[in-house]
Amino acid sequence: MAARMAAYGEEWESEYPRGLKWTKQRKSVYRVLKEAAEPLNASRIYHLAEKSAGGEEYALSTVYRILTAFEEKGLVERNVCLEDGSVVYTLTRDGHTHYAVCLGCRRMIPMQSCPFAHIHLEKETEGFIVTGHRLELYGYCRECGRKMDGLED
Amino acid sequence: MAARMAAYGEEWESEYPRGLKWTKQRKSVYRVLKEAAEPLNASRIYHLAEKSAGGEEYALSTVYRILTAFEEKGLVERNVCLEDGSVVYTLTRDGHTHYAVCLGCRRMIPMQSCPFAHIHLEKETEGFIVTGHRLELYGYCRECGRKMDGLED
DNA sequence: CTTACTGCAAAGGATTTGCAGACTA
DNA sequence: TAGTCTGCAAATCCTTTGCAGTAAG
Numbered sequence: 109m110a111a112r113m114a115a116y117g118e119e120w121e122s123e124y125p126r127g128l129k130w131t132k133q134r135k136s137v138y139r140v141l142k143e144a145a146e147p148l149n150a151s152r153i154y155h156l157a158e159k160s161a162g163g164e165e166y167a168l169s170t171v172y173r174i175l176t177a178f179e180e181k182g183l184v185e186r187n188v189c190l191e192d193g194s195v196v197y198t199l200t201r202d203g204h205t206h207y208a209v210c211l212g213c214r215r216m217i218p219m220q221s222c223p224f225a226h227i228h229l230e231k232e233t234e235g236f237i238v239t240g241h242r243l244e245l246y247g248y249c250r251e252c253g254r255k256m257d258g259l260e261d
Numbered sequence: 262m263a264a265r266m267a268a269y270g271e272e273w274e275s276e277y278p279r280g281l282k283w284t285k286q287r288k289s290v291y292r293v294l295k296e297a298a299e300p301l302n303a304s305r306i307y308h309l310a311e312k313s314a315g316g317e318e319y320a321l322s323t324v325y326r327i328l329t330a331f332e333e334k335g336l337v338e339r340n341v342c343l344e345d346g347s348v349v350y351t352l353t354r355d356g357h358t359h360y361a362v363c364l365g366c367r368r369m370i371p372m373q374s375c376p377f378a379h380i381h382l383e384k385e386t387e388g389f390i391v392t393g394h395r396l397e398l399y400g401y402c403r404e405c406g407r408k409m410d411g412l413e414d
Numbered sequence: 415c416t417t418a419c420t421g422c423a424a425a426g427g428a429t430t431t432g433c434a435g436a437c438t439a
Numbered sequence: 440t441a442g443t444c445t446g447c448a449a450a451t452c453c454t455t456t457g458c459a460g461t462a463a464g
Contacts (some may be wrong), residue, residue, distance in 0.1 A: 129418060129463050150454080167421045172454060174419090181413045188346040190395040195346060195453085219388065223377075235403035236361045236370065242343045242397045250388035282438050282443060303429080320446045325429060327444090348428085 119188045123199075125181035127233060136161045138183075139184045145218045147187055147196035147207070189216065210246040212252025219245070276352075278334035289314045290327045291336075298348035300340055300360070300369050321326060341396050342369065361398040365405025372398070 120189055124130065135159035139147070148156070150209040152170040154158065158164060178184040185200045191209055196216065198205075206223075224241060228260065276285065277291065282295065289310035293301070301309070307324040311317060328350055329335040338353045344362055349369065351358070359376075360369040376392060 131419065133420070165421095168453095169422080169455075170420055174457095179418095188341060188343050190341050190343055190397075193341040193346050200453070208391070210389075212393070224366055235406070236363075236398070237401055237406045238361070238398050238400040239364070240399040242399070244395045245389070245391050246393040246395070247389055247391040253388070253390045284444065286445070314421070317448095321428095322430075322447080323445055329430095329445095 112124070123183065125178075125183055125218055128177060128181060131159060133157070133170055134174050136164075136166070137171060137178070141178075141184060141197065141199045144198065146218070147198045149194055149196050153197065187216075190242075190245060204240075204242075206245070207244045208247065208249070209253055210249040211246055212248050212255070215249060217249060262296050276336065277332075278336055281330060281334060285314060285317070286310070287327050289317075289319070290324060290331075292351045294327075294331075294337060294350065297351065299371070300351045302347055302349050306350065309335055318341075340369075344399065359396040359398070361400065361402070363402040363405055364399055365401050365408070368402060370402060 128134065139152060139160055140153050140156040142185055144156075151168070153175070154166065154168050158166055158172060170217055175184060175186070179186050179197075182200055184197050187196050187198065187207075188194070189196060189207075189209060191211075201218075204222065206219045209216050223243070245255075281287065292307060292313050293306050293309040297309075303325055304321070306328070307319065307321050310324060311319050328337060328339070331349075332339050335353055337350050338358075340349050340351065340360070341347070342349060342362060344364075351371075354371075357375065359372045361372055362369050376396070400406075
């Protein structure tokens, strides 16, 4: 619909769920998520969204509500980091994603593939019907690994 | 040390870390964890510990402090459930443990082995140094699976 | 014009902390 | 006795909610 595309002078995102209003707050949050290279927590999204909107002030609670609404529509994925229980969000990707969590800089790096693609997890648990799984790797990313190596901190 | 064994009329647990005092609160928490078949959260441990001590009243904050102290000594493992972000504790087992989380009854069932025993996770992430990993399976346990099958809820 | 969406402030739940007294070792 | 623990209450952190006003469609 052409009319929709006029809102805020930016194109209506094709993935944006019908039934949700395209407000400036939602636009900012959506853009932040779209441009994020890694999962972000609510507070980070909140700050980035304000910055993305040119310094306009939003309410943190609104960001939480937006994230929840997006999640219910399947637009975003809410992830709990196993290491510290922190909650992060990403736009939903095709299939599922696993992350490598850097213990140095705390970043969550998406893995390109799932190691279980060819493994039958069902064998592991008798009587348990497996419908999904989640895997996280811990360690050090290239930069942090290098830092520890060279500088021997 | 024989002297240690006399405390509270119960044997000093061999795994109990040196450097931690063997108080009645710690004893109760330790016993609860030892007898638990599954990971428990702080609140649950708190109530069970009081019950285990014959109804004596403890402070929840004390239980948190005990859990933290135990964790620092490597006696217990703190786990975040990926499904809902809840935090649970277990006595540390040999090696690491993975859990199968039942989406029906919410129980966390320990898995007997690690599917990665023979897999090199390093291959998955270029430049990332893997030092550990965590895996969770989701699905339905025998009972919940049966319920859904037979009763067709 | 209708009703979803937002901001604000207050409520909540889980966990942590400061402090003074209690209790192991 | 010395230094750790504990209980209590207050403080945090993160997230949710109620309400009345604002704006999208």
